[in-house]
Amino acid sequence: MWRVGTVIALRDETAAVRTITLEVSNWSGHVAGQHVDVRLTASDGYSAVRSYSIASAPNPRGLIELTIERLPDGEVSPYLTQELVVGDLLELRGPIGGWFVWRTEQTEQIQLIAGGSGVVPLMSMIRSRALAESTARFRLLYSVHEPDAVFYKDELQALSDSDGFVTVDYVYTRAAPKGSIRPPGRIDAALIANTTWPANLLPTFYVCGSTSFVESVAGLLIASSNRPGNIRTERFGPTGERQ
Amino acid sequence: MAIVSRGFSGKRHAADKKLPPGQYLTTDFPVLSAGPTPKASLENWQFTIDDGAKVLKKWDWKSFRSLPSETFTVDLHCVTRWSKLDTTWEGVSLDALLSEVKIDASYVFVHSYGDYTTNLPLNDLLNNKAWIAFRFDGKDLEPEHGGPARLLVPHLYLWKSAKWVRRITLTHEDKPGFWEGFGYHNYGDPWREQRYWGE
Numbered sequence: 001m002w003r004v005g006t007v008i009a010l011r012d013e014t015a016a017v018r019t020i021t022l023e024v025s026n027w028s029g030h031v032a033g034q035h036v037d038v039r040l041t042a043s044d045g046y047s048a049v050r051s052y053s054i055a056s057a058p059n060p061r062g063l064i065e066l067t068i069e070r071l072p073d074g075e076v077s078p079y080l081t082q083e084l085v086v087g088d089l090l091e092l093r094g095p096i097g098g099w100f101v102w103r104t105e106q107t108e109q110i111q112l113i114a115g116g117s118g119v120v121p122l123m124s125m126i127r128s129r130a131l132a133e134s135t136a137r138f139r140l141l142y143s144v145h146e147p148d149a150v151f152y153k154d155e156l157q158a159l160s161d162s163d164g165f166v167t168v169d170y171v172y173t174r175a176a177p178k179g180s181i182r183p184p185g186r187i188d189a190a191l192i193a194n195t196t197w198p199a200n201l202l203p204t205f206y207v208c209g210s211t212s213f214v215e216s217v218a219g220l221l222i223a224s225s226n227r228p229g230n231i232r233t234e235r236f237g238p239t240g241e242r243q
Numbered sequence: 244m245a246i247v248s249r250g251f252s253g254k255r256h257a258a259d260k261k262l263p264p265g266q267y268l269t270t271d272f273p274v275l276s277a278g279p280t281p282k283a284s285l286e287n288w289q290f291t292i293d294d295g296a297k298v299l300k301k302w303d304w305k306s307f308r309s310l311p312s313e314t315f316t317v318d319l320h321c322v323t324r325w326s327k328l329d330t331t332w333e334g335v336s337l338d339a340l341l342s343e344v345k346i347d348a349s350y351v352f353v354h355s356y357g358d359y360t361t362n363l364p365l366n367d368l369l370n371n372k373a374w375i376a377f378r379f380d381g382k383d384l385e386p387e388h389g390g391p392a393r394l395l396v397p398h399l400y401l402w403k404s405a406k407w408v409r410r411i412t413l414t415h416e417d418k419p420g421f422w423e424g425f426g427y428h429n430y431g432d433p434w435r436e437q438r439y440w441g442e
């Protein structure tokens with residue numbers, strides 16, 4: 001069933017990334033990590049549907065936030081990030097997905113590992129934890145090309161400073177900030193050992209990014225004696241826009 | 244009725260031109276069946292062609308698999324609106340199977356293990372348009388996709404390609420099969436969007 005959401009706010013996260021806040025009539029609520037299908041329809045009836053992860057925490061107001069990365073050759077993301085204005089209506093279906101989710105009753109240590117825009121469903125989990133009565137401790141290892149490509153930077157800083165339930169480590173693959181000790185590079189075994197929960201704590205892992213990112217990280221986690229059954233993954237398509 | 248997205252025209256990719264109206268492209272292989280997946284063992288598997296009164300020809304798995312097979316690449320179109328392009332199968336053509344019987348018929352009625360049925364004009368099974376397929380994408384056909392063997396008639400909506408095929412009856416009279424009896428189109432040409440009766 002397609003629902004109608006009204007755009008009530010737009011916010012730029014980076015030069016190529018925009019967060020859309022939607023008010024959805026009769027929204028049934030969601031669980032952190034789920035996604036929605038968004039449908040755009042042209043005046044001649046042609047339509048295109050894409051899936052986007054929900055970035056916001058579940059809330060009683062029926063608001064959801066989608067953070068969309070603009071892909072140069074994309075069909076839907078350029079429209080959502082450049083054309084859409086406050087007051088527009090969007091059709092969406094969902095929430096969808098029941099495996100790649102964090103539920104507030106989970107008490108184990110949570111290790112989030114994001115590649116680029118893969119941080120979006122993980123941010124929903126962090127925001128959900130921040131609002132919940134929970135003792136679960138989170139760590140986020142966030143791989144980005146360069147400092148300017150980080151989503152939610154100030155909010156992540158504020159959450160880790162004030163509440164302390166989450167610690168955030170960044171890994172820069174192309175350009176590191178000035179003064180950075182670690183040169184640019186991908187996530188490797190040493191970084192897994194130094195920045196993620198040790199295997200003996202039996203953390204649950206949520207790994208989200210491109211297929212190659214997820215394959216690489218999941219391989220490193222298993223090599224570090226983590227149980228495959230504790231590693232949940234979500235793969236974005238090769239272009240980053242989910243098909 | 245969809246809400247028109249102001250200022251959206253879309254990018255119609257070259258691949259879309261290959262899609263019948265109202266279809267969207269998928270790279271998955273969704274599973275849709277009317278009932279539970281039948282468990283057919285290869286020891287007991289049989290495929291027969293009859294004329295409604297008597298068996299004209301019967302194969303067990305060994306004799307069926309000794310027939311010359313073909314590898315072919317086709318597009319699939321499901322009435323639930325997904326299309327999957329360039330799927331590669333191996334199977335025995337209906338031309339080869341029907342060449343072993345004397346044909347006096349205009350229609351066929353197809354029976355499956357699990358009691359699924361469907362109906363087609365005989366001509367839609369001839370001239371290299373239909374196969375009994377037993378391998379998909381280089382692997383033995385999974386039960387959920389119709390293994391050990393299914394009919395494949397890719398120029399019609401996929402419900403005509405009966406999974407777990409067991410018997411083909413040659414008839415003079417057309418009669419509706421399972422979905423055809425529930426309001427789906429009697430012929431099911433995706434390019435003419437014949438989804439339901441009356442279309």
